[in-house]
Amino acid sequence: MDSNAIKILLEKYWEGTTSLEEETQLRIYFNGDQVADEFKSFQPLFQFFQLEKEQELPEDFTERVVDNLPEQKPARVYNLRWGMRIAAAIALIIALAFVIRPYLNEQPETEIVASEAGEITDAEEAYEELKMALALVSNKFSKGTDKAQTGIVSIRKATKVIK
Numbered sequence: 336m337d338s339n340a341i342k343i344l345l346e347k348y349w350e351g352t353t354s355l356e357e358e359t360q361l362r363i364y365f366n367g368d369q370v371a372d373e374f375k376s377f378q379p380l381f382q383f384f385q386l387e388k389e390q391e392l393p394e395d396f397t398e399r400v401v402d403n404l405p406e407q408k409p410a411r412v413y414n415l416r417w418g419m420r421i422a423a424a425i426a427l428i429i430a431l432a433f434v435i436r437p438y439l440n441e442q443p444e445t446e447i448v449a450s451e452a453g454e455i456t457d458a459e460e461a462y463e464e465l466k467m468a469l470a471l472v473s474n475k476f477s478k479g480t481d482k483a484q485t486g487i488v489s490i491r492k493a494t495k496v497i498k
Contacts, residue, residue: 348361366382
């Protein structure tokens, strides 16, 4: 290869515009025996590339690299659903606190306030009225139970006659 062609290829090489074929031509030229004296200074560079290309890693290379790596703790993985459940529970507790709080501060009333009709004004009078109302309800339930009992007995008798 003539020296002008080598000069042009070297200029393109230093600019980084050579193709793979042109770089292969340069490697072949500089690794050969017929290198011009003006290009002898570049010969060790291309010979170095060739030596590095031929060099192989030792068999225990991977083991040595892995042994020299620092130990890493596994990364913590946070589940978004779990966090959302916690946030929802906290929001629910806060909402319930605002709803229940007014009822917790109320004092029980000791006096009975007069009704809209103005009939009851005293606690003892209200108690007596309540007793009478409950007695009336109890009496009505008893009468209804008696009638139901009578109906059940008559149904039983009728079914015995049919059998």
